[in-house]
Amino acid sequence: MRFSLLGILALLPASAEVSYNYDVRPILSDKCFFCHGPDEKENGAGLRLDNAASAFAALKESDGFAIVPGKVEESVAWHRIISSEPDEVMPPPKSNLVLTDDEKEILRLWIEQGAPYEKHWAFANLPPEVKVPQPANQEWPNNAIDQFILSRLEKEDIAPSEPASPLRWLRRATFDLTGLPPSPEEIERFATAARDNLQTAKQEAVERLLQSQSYGEHLAVGWLDAARYADSYGYQSDKLNTQWPYRDWVVEAFNSNLPYNDFLTWNIAGDLLPNATREQKLATAFNRLHRLNNEGGAIFEEWRTENIADRVHTFGTAVLGLTMECTRCHDHKYDPLTMTDYYSLFAFFNSIDENGMYDRTERVPSPTLLLPDEKQENQLHQAESRLAEARSNYQNELKASQEAFQNWLTTLDGRGVGLEMPKIGLDFSTGELNPKFAKFAEGDHGNAPPLEFKPLHPNQPEPLALALDGDRYLSFHDIPSFDRWTPFSISITLLQSQSTQHRAVLAHHSRGTDAGFNGWDLTLEKGFLESRLYRVWPGNGMGVRTLEPIPTGELQNIVATWDASDQASGLKLYLNGIELATEILRDKKVKSASVTTQHGGKFALGSRWRDAGLAGALIADFGHFDRTLSQAEVAKIADYSGEVSLKDYFTLRVHEPTRKAKEALHQAVKALVDAEEPVNEIPVMEELDHPLPAYILDRGAYDAPKTPDKIVPRNTPAMLMPFPEDAPRDRLGLAQWTTHPDNPLTARVFVNRMWAAFFGTGLIDTPENLGLQGALPSHPELLDWLARNFVESGWDIKALCRQIVLSSTYGQNSRHCPELAEIDPENRLLARGPAHRLSAEQIRDLSLAASGLLNPAAGGPPVSPYQPGEDLWTESNGMSPPYRQSVGQALYRRSLYSVWKRTAPLPNMLAFDAGSREVCSVARSRTNTPLQALVLLNDVQFVEAARHLAEEIAHDEPTKEIEAAFLRLVGRQPTAEEQEVLLSLYQEQLDRFQKNPEAALKLVSLGESDVESDHPTAKLAASTVICQTILNLDATIWKR
């Protein structure tokens, strides 16, 4: 008995058999599980009603049993349900929930019938086989879909509608498969073919549509909503991102009919596939499309946690139709999902080299993938070979220099080596600062008094030293920025009384804010010295760290050198003349390490803006060299008197061939950076060598205690099919589980969404939730059959589309009929064909295509169509980049390619219910508002399209114009009535414009495209109004 589907609660016959899944659970879930459900922490009276074991067990806090199967009178739950006492009755009044009499009756019947429990339909594995029913009418069905639909209709004694007219079907199918209207030529060709054989004509049309570039462009939109794809980062300053290659990959994946299981595998784990291709890696951007913050003061770990959470939520909703977000802070209130399940999934997505934030567009958050075009790829290859060659030349020269070195040693004759003067050398012993080189502090400390000089040794007035306070710093004027190809050395002599506990900046040459610096820095943390040169830390840079802490309490000379070898090992650290053993922290780099930003850009000593400096340290002297110092020179600076090899002094300073080879190496690094710089870079997934632990976070808070007992291993939700035994415990294994042929959710979720794309509503009308609180399917067997068939077909998306579009169900007329409106107002039984308003993209694309303005170019960076107002991006956001409207043909691209700014989406798209793409969304609403009327009538985009259409169809006879415009926009000829209304409007407008040529000229001049027609202006203006009127018709903006 399934009477709940259509909300028709028939009178229950006493003998009716109730179904747990379809009748009982929806009631229990909605009204009882909040307190008596899977979230054990908050269970009322320790009672769970979501499983038999608990429901049938003796009550913990009172006598008796909640449910005694078959015995209503003995079931305490029943008495509580029918109680009239406010303290007794369930659900309690404060829950604001009430059971209706019908609901109570269902529960009574269910208990009476033995209270059988069943697994929630969507959590049971996809059945291996689904039987196709045989309706009485064998003529009507065209394929299995129709057999399911018709069988159900026959049960309800409803007849399907007559077929839609061939042209109506063509328009419907063309929009559903390509997002565009059929062209007059296509209509003509189809009409001719249909006269011969309608079914063949339909098949041919479907094949043509499935093969068009537009197919992928249209299908991509739904997936991009789910994947929360956008062209900006989304928080606060909302800068533009570089993600558009992912959008193009999705289009291409649909067009090449990449099987859905592969599609998902690439999205989830493309990087982990053996010998992953560039496309497979690119696809993993899916997990990096979430928003990112760059707000000053934001805490990295908080936002890293948010990002990973967003990956879990998106995977849950887009792929599994589960509301995982509910389990971030507590066990699920309705579904058998726990916090352990949540963080076990979290564990798959947390192990990439990211810091949780971004700084600005150019500094793409790591890990990233470079996407060079063909020319750039060649340049990169050349630069890489040149670098390899330069490196090997240098090594060869070093080896070859051995003999020369020995000879040179003999010429030294006991004399020492000389130390060239540093570029800048500052001795603070006199307490003076040479303003030629440096000045005190900028930024937040701009008005601060200068740092003080204090005696280096207590009890001795001299020498003096610069006393660091951790906040203020000394800023140098003329030290050029440090980069991968620029050798340098820094010497600092300092005295620290104790080590800092946190990372403290001793010196840096970097830019940016606390949301992310880039450049070089020298920091101390608990005494350990780090030298780092990076663009985005930690994923894109080089860094080393000493194995031993720097001693405190005595004056120490620290020297950091960089040999511009472009390898982390070339970052060397010395203490008092002796090279320190270091470990390599990171050694991965792409592009320049010195990106111009608003803040920083000067070499500074002592601290950094909005960062922690080395409070309490005394600096005795400082030196900067624009070259790599040799061991001997470092020793000399430090007054080190032990034995020192002169070999590198010789090769760096004396021996011309090695010096030249090293210089060539620098140039080769520079050339590589130059080749990398213009290449588009996109954030992708790239697994760390060792997974990071995932902790159950109390209340979902990033700063909840992370103790060993909170660690959870990678796993999929326990209530669903088990993780495959032989699968790796990483995202690739997760993909294998997800695309397992028996996975209960993956195929059901996808075919349901595809169904909704054609019929307006899915077989389940809550595509975002297949859990217990989700809607029940209108045709459960059909859903399962479609899902199983889809898996069997090799997850063939085009085949699924074909099946739907060629079914008799889809081909029905969509006209309403009053009797049906009573029984099935929402057309869930599908006794008529689909009808709904076109999407935002379809409406704009339709007007462009019909008017002949559409620029069909595919792919590439986003374009910026017309936007009203001054600049909606910067209007309320001074930190946003400005909106720069595209010029020329770029104004007329398909809406898929329009720039998607998360905090300020295009208003004419928003008006038609396009989302902001801030978070995953699998369904858009379809509202009907006055703003839509204003957009379609007044937006220059649509006015210009109408005028361009008027030019295209210009004809001496207005009736011909009306016919042509109608055909292009509505996909059919106007009726005589329609013709009459439009013709009289035309005459009236023509008259008006002839009397007021200025108005006509103004109207036709709107938009960036030139008027090319030599049609009289008044006529063109009148036709423009006609085209606008047709463009605004229900018959145009609705698919019927």
Added chain:
Amino acid sequence: MNTPTIDDFLGINRRHFFKSSAAGVGGIALSSLLQNSLGAGKEIPSGLADLAPKAKRVIYLFQSGGPAQHDLFDDKPLLREMNGQQLPSEVRAGQRLTGMSAMQSSLPLAGSHFSFGKYGQSGAEFSELLPYHREIADDICIVKSMYTEAINHDPAITFFQTGSQIAGRPSFGSWISYGLGSLNENLPSFIVLVSAGQGGQPLYSRLWGSGFLDSKHQGVQFRSGKDPVLYLSNPEGICRTSRRSTLDALNKLNRQQFEREIDPEIESRIAQYEMAYRMQTSVPDTTDLSDEPDSTFELYGEDSRKPGTFAANCLLARRLAEKGTRFIQLYHQGWDHHGGLPKGIRNQAQEVDQASAALIKDLKQRGLLEDTLVVWGGEFGRTAYSQGTLTATDYGRDHHPRCFTMWLAGGGVKPGLTFGKTDPYGYNIVDAGGVPISPDKHHYHPDAVHVHDLQATILHLLGVDHTQLTHKYQGRRFRLTDVHGKVVKQILT
């Protein structure tokens, strides 16, 4: 066909339509839904309208960026005495700081450079920066014990305006529009006014978005430029009579279509086109301030003659309130004084002081204050210590979620009351006995006002039980106050 009302303003979707088909073709008013137990199968449980509303509408003067309470409302002489000394660690008690000042080696206390006084019979406290506020001292209720969760602007303002730091939830005004509908059939029920050209912390369309509610509930931004609402004006070359004849033809054609398809959505669309046409006059009529007498501009200040200023928006808010707009949301950016506070806040306060006070006076003299609730405040407070170096002439203050000040007026709020106290540093909320407390949304304390408490209180004043204004989405009943929020009874009349 019923005459469509403003509830159709931002549309009606098919499901609503069918489920309410008893109301006839052409849309259904939410007000009638209210009478019919808010039913139509949607998720507003009965009982919602049972509370007697004190306020019919809200004007929310959002001060974006986080105004420094120590320099405006909450005088702390101790900070002047201890100027330059370190914030005692027991006062901070390990509370997190933003990444902007967490790295500072010292957290020097910064005494306000501004003098304070007590005004009105109530003795409300204002600094010299708010001279006009003195005149409304006995009309407003100052809450000094506000606190929030977020420490960065984007999540904090999103939390205030949508009840969640996570994007995608309906905004405050959308909930009101959803729950109560509109009082004027020619204007939207939720209107947003942003001060022009302020710079400062960004605003986002999500702050007035409708989230998972129907998009008809989203806020409509009125602008100071050529088009008060985007796309409102006819294209050049199309006059109003020309548009009329186009609409007549369009309606005829759509009616023909209706006869063929029998889809009530078509009739609804016809109604929306008519509504759009009416808005083309009703909106400019409202935003055109030229019919205001000089005395109005004197009251609101000279700035109110400049379209797009906070003052002009306050005046416009009054006009919208008169016309029955439910929720009027103003935003004024620029309170984010990390550095250079003494100079910055002086200009900032000047921009809003007179007009904020004028709005209260104006509403009062028109008898509108009784049933109009005015709310003034930002997304969080600022620190007692200086961000950046403290000097004799300068200091800055970082974000501070643990305590801050807001004020409310009218619509059922006790006038002339100052509610809530903070410790002598203005760092923590204290209880009635002066003992610092650490409330959070899981641990309610009657002396502290969480953002959800404020939201619950505003809803209560509108006659709505915040626990009952829900919408089911993804299988869960969502509400503005999540599972938290207590009405602050102490500030109610």
